Amino acid sequence: MDFIIQNILNALQWGSFYALIALGYTLVYGVLLLINFAHGDIFMVGAYIAFFVATLLLGGDGLGLGLSPAVTFALCIPLTMVLTAGVGVTLERVAYRPLRRKGAHRLYVVITALMCGLVLEYSNLTVLGASRKKFPELLEKTIWHFGDISVTNLKVLVIVAAVAVFVFLNFIVTKTKIGMAMRGISYDKFAIPLMGIPIDTIIVFTFILGSSFAGLAGLLFAMSYPILEPFMGMIIGWKAFIAAVVGGIGDIRGAFVGGFLLGFIEIGVVSVFPSTYRDLFAFSILLMILWMKPTGLFGVAKTTKI
Amino acid sequence: MQKYTLNILLGFLCVGILLLCQYDIIDAYIQTVLMFVGINIIMSTSLNLVNGNMGEFSCGHAAFMCVGAYASSVVSVALFGTKLGGPLLPEAWAMFAFPLVILSGGVVAAFAGIIVALPSFKTRGDYLAIITIAVNYMIISAIENMSFIGGPRGFQGMKDTVWAMLDTVELPWMPFWVLFFTLFTIWIIRRFVSSTYGKGVNAICQDEVAAEIMSVNTNKMKLINFMLSSGLAGLAGGLFAHIIGYVNPQSFNILKSTEALVMVYLGGMGSLSGAVISAILFTALLEVLRSQAIIDFLLTPVTFFIPDWEPSAGVIKWVMIPLLLIMIMQFRPEGLMGNKELVDVFPRLRKFYKFK
Numbered sequence: 335m336d337f338i339i340q341n342i343l344n345a346l347q348w349g350s351f352y353a354l355i356a357l358g359y360t361l362v363y364g365v366l367l368l369i370n371f372a373h374g375d376i377f378m379v380g381a382y383i384a385f386f387v388a389t390l391l392l393g394g395d396g397l398g399l400g401l402s403p404a405v406t407f408a409l410c411i412p413l414t415m416v417l418t419a420g421v422g423v424t425l426e427r428v429a430y431r432p433l434r435r436k437g438a439h440r441l442y443v444v445i446t447a448l449m450c451g452l453v454l455e456y457s458n459l460t461v462l463g464a465s466r467k468k469f470p471e472l473l474e475k476t477i478w479h480f481g482d483i484s485v486t487n488l489k490v491l492v493i494v495a496a497v498a499v500f501v502f503l504n505f506i507v508t509k510t511k512i513g514m515a516m517r518g519i520s521y522d523k524f525a526i527p528l529m530g531i532p533i534d535t536i537i538v539f540t541f542i543l544g545s546s547f548a549g550l551a552g553l554l555f556a557m558s559y560p561i562l563e564p565f566m567g568m569i570i571g572w573k574a575f576i577a578a579v580v581g582g583i584g585d586i587r588g589a590f591v592g593g594f595l596l597g598f599i600e601i602g603v604v605s606v607f608p609s610t611y612r613d614l615f616a617f618s619i620l621l622m623i624l625w626m627k628p629t630g631l632f633g634v635a636k637t638t639k640i
Numbered sequence: 641m642q643k644y645t646l647n648i649l650l651g652f653l654c655v656g657i658l659l660l661c662q663y664d665i666i667d668a669y670i671q672t673v674l675m676f677v678g679i680n681i682i683m684s685t686s687l688n689l690v691n692g693n694m695g696e697f698s699c700g701h702a703a704f705m706c707v708g709a710y711a712s713s714v715v716s717v718a719l720f721g722t723k724l725g726g727p728l729l730p731e732a733w734a735m736f737a738f739p740l741v742i743l744s745g746g747v748v749a750a751f752a753g754i755i756v757a758l759p760s761f762k763t764r765g766d767y768l769a770i771i772t773i774a775v776n777y778m779i780i781s782a783i784e785n786m787s788f789i790g791g792p793r794g795f796q797g798m799k800d801t802v803w804a805m806l807d808t809v810e811l812p813w814m815p816f817w818v819l820f821f822t823l824f825t826i827w828i829i830r831r832f833v834s835s836t837y838g839k840g841v842n843a844i845c846q847d848e849v850a851a852e853i854m855s856v857n858t859n860k861m862k863l864i865n866f867m868l869s870s871g872l873a874g875l876a877g878g879l880f881a882h883i884i885g886y887v888n889p890q891s892f893n894i895l896k897s898t899e900a901l902v903m904v905y906l907g908g909m910g911s912l913s914g915a916v917i918s919a920i921l922f923t924a925l926l927e928v929l930r931s932q933a934i935i936d937f938l939l940t941p942v943t944f945f946i947p948d949w950e951p952s953a954g955v956i957k958w959v960m961i962p963l964l965l966i967m968i969m970q971f972r973p974e975g976l977m978g979n980k981e982l983v984d985v986f987p988r989l990r991k992f993y994k995f996k
Binding site for chain 2: 363369429432433436438439441442444445446448449450452453455456457459460568572575576579580583610611612613614617618620621624625628629630
C-alpha cells in the first residue's frame with residue numbers, strides 16, 4: 335500500500351511537469367492551430383534562465399548580489415517567467431508572425447517551429463559548451479514522513495504549482511474578456527478583427543502565458559532534478575505534446591489530465607517493469623487511447639461540411 | 641526519340657558514376673556522400689507521398705527506416721554473416737540475394753506501416769502527428785529491448801554481405817544498388833501518383849469527405865499509401881545499414897525524422913522533383929558545413945570580436961542550417977518548388993521528358 339501511495343506521489347510530481355508544458359502547447363494550439371514544437375526548448379531556456387538568475391542573485395564570487403536562498407527563490411520565480419516569456423514572444427515576432435502575414439500553409443509554420451527549437455538547443459550548446467550545469471539549492475529540503483511514505487516540500491510545491499496554473503488558466507480563458515477573445519480567434523480568425531479585437535495583441539498574450547508557464551516548469555524542474563543540459567527540453571517537450579493531444583489538443587482540461595495521465599503511466603511502468611520498457615508501454619497505451627477516442631479524451635469531433 | 645533524351649542522359653549519368661567509382665577516380669568519401677544523397681532522396685520522396693500528396697502530417701518517418709535497417713541486416717547477417725551462426729548461403733550467391741535482402745527490409749517496414757495506417761482511419765489532422773511520433777518512440781524502444789539484435793548497443797556484421805559481393809565480382813556494388821533503388825523509388829512513386837488509382841491519394845488531400853462520396857475507398861487508399869511510403873523508407877534503411885555496416889536504434893530517433901520532414905517541406909509539398917532537388921541540396925549542405933575551415937571562414941566576423949570562442953563545426957552546423965531554413969521559409973513560404981513539378985516550371989522540358 336505504501337509502495338502504491340509513494341508511486342502515486344512520484345507520478346503526480348512527474349505528471350505536473352508534463353501538465354505545465356502541455357498547457358503551453360494547448361494554449362498556442364487552441365488559438366493559432368499551430369503545433370509549437372519549439373515549446374519544449376522554451377522550457378529548456380527557462381531552466382537555464384532560472385539557473386543564471388539564481389546564480390546571479392545568490393552570488394559568491396564577484397558578480398553575485400549575495401541574497402539569501404529564500405529571497406532568491408521568491409525573486410527567481412517572476413524574473414524567470416518574465417524573461418522566458420520574452421523568449422517566446424521573440425520567437426513569435428521573428429519567426430511565426432511574418433509567416434502568418436504571408437498566409438503560409440500552417441505545416442510550414444510547424445516546420446519553422448521545429449527549426450527554432452533546433453536553433454535554441456544548438457546555440458545553447460555552442461555558447462555554453464557541453465558541460466552540464468548544477469542548479470544551486472534554493473529551498474531547504476524538508477521531508478515529512480507518514481509511515482513509510484516520505485514527502486518533500488518540493489514535491490508538494492510542484493504539484494500545487496501545476497494545479498494553481500491550471501486553475502488560473504482556466505479562469506483566464508473562460509471568465510475574462512481576453513480569454514473570450516482567444517476563444518473567438520480559434521473559432522473564426524477572419525471575422526474576429528471585424529469585431530475590433532486586436533488579433534496580434536491577443537496572440538502575443540497567448541505566447542506570454544504559454545512561455546511564462548514553461549519558464550515556471552523549467553525552474554521547478556531544475557530545482558527537482560538539478561542537472562541542466564541543452565537537450566533536456568527535447569524529449570520532455572515531445573512527450574508533453576503527446577500528453578496534450580491525448581487529452582484533446584486545444585482543451586485546457588485535456589492538457590492537464592493528459593499530462594498527469596502520462597506521468598502516471600510512466601511511473602507505473604517503471605515501478606513494475608525494467609525502466610527501459612517505459613517508452614514502449616507508455617506510447618502503446620496512448621495509442622490505444624487514441625484508437626478508442628480519436629479526438630482525445632476531451633476533444634470534440636469537428637463535423638465536416640461539404 | 642526526342643522524348644526519351646532525358647532518360648538516356650540519366651542512364652549515361654548512372655553508368656558514368658559507376659565507372660568513376662569502379663576506377664577509383666572519385667574517392668571513397670565522395671562515393672559515400674553520393675550514396676547518402678540517394679538514401680535521402682528515397683526518404684524525402686517517400687515521406688512526400690504521405691505529407692505532400694495525401695496531406696497528412698506524419699513526423700516519425702525514421703521509425704520505418706529503423707525497421708527496414710534492422711530487418712534487412714538480420715536477414716543479411718543470417719544469410720551471409722557469422723554473427724547469428726554460420727552463413728546459410730555460399731558467398732557467390734550474395735550478388736543475387738542482395739536486392740532480396742534489401743527488399744525484405746522494405747516488406748517488413750511496410751507491415752510496420754500498418755501500425756500507423758490503422759489508427760489513421762479514424763483520426764484526422766494533427767492527431768496523426770502524435771501517432772507517428774509515438775510509433776517512432778515505440779519502435780526505437782522496442783528494438784532497444786531486444787537483446788538478440790544487440791539492444792541499445794547496436795548491431796553489426798552486415799559488411800560481410802558487401803564483402804562477399806566484392807569477393808565474387810569486383811564492381812562498385814553499393815553505389816550501384818543505391819542508384820538502382822533510388823531510381824526504382826522515384827519510378828514507382830511517379831507511377832503510383834500519376835495513375836488513375838493513385839489519384840485517390842490527391843483526392844484525400846483535397847477533401848477527405850468529398851473523396852469518399854466520389855467513391856474513393858479512403859481507408860484502403862490510406863493503408864496502401866502508408867504501406868508504400870514506409871516500405872520505401874525501409875529500403876532506405878536497409879541500404880543505410882549496409883553502407884555504414886553498423887546500426888543503432890538511437891541513430892533513427894526524432895532528429896532523423898526531422899531531417900526527412902525538412903527535406904520534404906524545403907522542396908515543397910506534393911512535388912516529387914522538389915523533394916529530389918531538396919534532398920540533394922540538403923545533403924550537400926550538411927556535408928559542406930561539416931568542414932571546420934568553411935565554418936571558421938563564415939564565422940570570421942564573429943570570432944574577430946570574440947577571439948576566445950572556437951565553435952566546433954559539428955555543433956554550429958545545426959545552428960546555421962535551421963537559421964538558413966527559417967530564412968528560406970520567410971522569403972519563400974511554399975518551399976523551393978511549391979506544389980509544381982519541374983516540367984510545370986520549365987514547360988519546354990516536356991519535349992525531352994517522358995517519365996511515367
